[in-house]
Amino acid sequence: MPERPLRELTADELLAYETDGVICARGLFSDAWIDRMAHAVDRVVANPTFFGNVVSMKDQNFSGDLFVWKVDDDFRDWIYDSPASRVAQQVLGSERICHFYDQLFVKPPGCHVPTPWHQDITFWPVDVECRALCSIWITFDSVDRAGSGLEFVKGSHLWTERFKAVTPNYDPFMLDSDFADAPDIDNHRDDYDLYCPDMGPGDCLIFNPHVLHGSSSNYSTETARRAFSSRWSGEGVTYEDRRATMPLLWEHGLQTGDPIGGSLFPQILPHPIAEEGERRAQGPQPPEPATVKAVMSAIANRASS
Numbered sequence: 001m002p003e004r005p006l007r008e009l010t011a012d013e014l015l016a017y018e019t020d021g022v023i024c025a026r027g028l029f030s031d032a033w034i035d036r037m038a039h040a041v042d043r044v045v046a047n048p049t050f051f052g053n054v055v056s057m058k059d060q061n062f063s064g065d066l067f068v069w070k071v072d073d074d075f076r077d078w079i080y081d082s083p084a085s086r087v088a089q090q091v092l093g094s095e096r097i098c099h100f101y102d103q104l105f106v107k108p109p110g111c112h113v114p115t116p117w118h119q120d121i122t123f124w125p126v127d128v129e130c131r132a133l134c135s136i137w138i139t140f141d142s143v144d145r146a147g148s149g150l151e152f153v154k155g156s157h158l159w160t161e162r163f164k165a166v167t168p169n170y171d172p173f174m175l176d177s178d179f180a181d182a183p184d185i186d187n188h189r190d191d192y193d194l195y196c197p198d199m200g201p202g203d204c205l206i207f208n209p210h211v212l213h214g215s216s217s218n219y220s221t222e223t224a225r226r227a228f229s230s231r232w233s234g235e236g237v238t239y240e241d242r243r244a245t246m247p248l249l250w251e252h253g254l255q256t257g258d259p260i261g262g263s264l265f266p267q268i269l270p271h272p273i274a275e276e277g278e279r280r281a282q283g284p285q286p287p288e289p290a291t292v293k294a295v296m297s298a299i300a301n302r303a304s305s
């Protein structure tokens, strides 16, 4: 069973999550977890997964990766053993917690790749009005705004607009949706209640899937900005087969309207389900070449149509 966090979130933090859509929480994870995952991030950056090679921008030193837990044992253990699921359980107030997926965002010193302003929900193959999801973004370095600290528009999770998913490389596949462009926050910064806390290694941001957020280039010439998000789903989140959402490279067996769960989105709390984790427990599970081929050719067809 997952470990308990070093402390529970306070009532004030839980209230701020509801009103602002984001909180910065410190002191939840042990040094052992922080060290272990910092090393794991370095290893994955040096040996990206198939997905990592697709989403990284190697010529600009930006490394991204997704669903790393399927092939890397430290990331798998983060899901099953670390306190992250329990933190999500507290934030979402949900007894059942499934792991949704993990995503790396690594910007070495001088990596001039901003993350455009976006809402996460439109990236994901779920009903866009589902609220019982959260991300836990953990940094392994000291970050501030100029060092590509993640920045949020407080309260924007309550807006009714849904915006286009925009990736750091402006992937045309993701942009091919009917949602509106995100507002031009950077040129109207005074119009918004912006939040970008200075953070140290092991601090995390916990945020709502509808809150607008983004980050600048890493302007530091000395400090790397290594971070990853683990994303969690509570009760009532349903799968939706919608275009312009992140491709899923593993069979999941879900149809539109089904609750999130199963071998790609395993339940962790109140307890893991043996059959869901069975295949992964036997060893790394890279995607099947046939599934990758089918997904990549669907993307290429959309891009050219």
Ligand SMILES: O=C(O)CCC(=O)C(=O)O
Residues within 6 Å of the ligand: 103, 105, 115, 120, 135, 137, 150, 213, 214, 215, 227, 228, 229
């Ligand atoms: O780290 C970043 O620059 C982006 C993170 C992000 O957008 C997310 O985790 O949802």
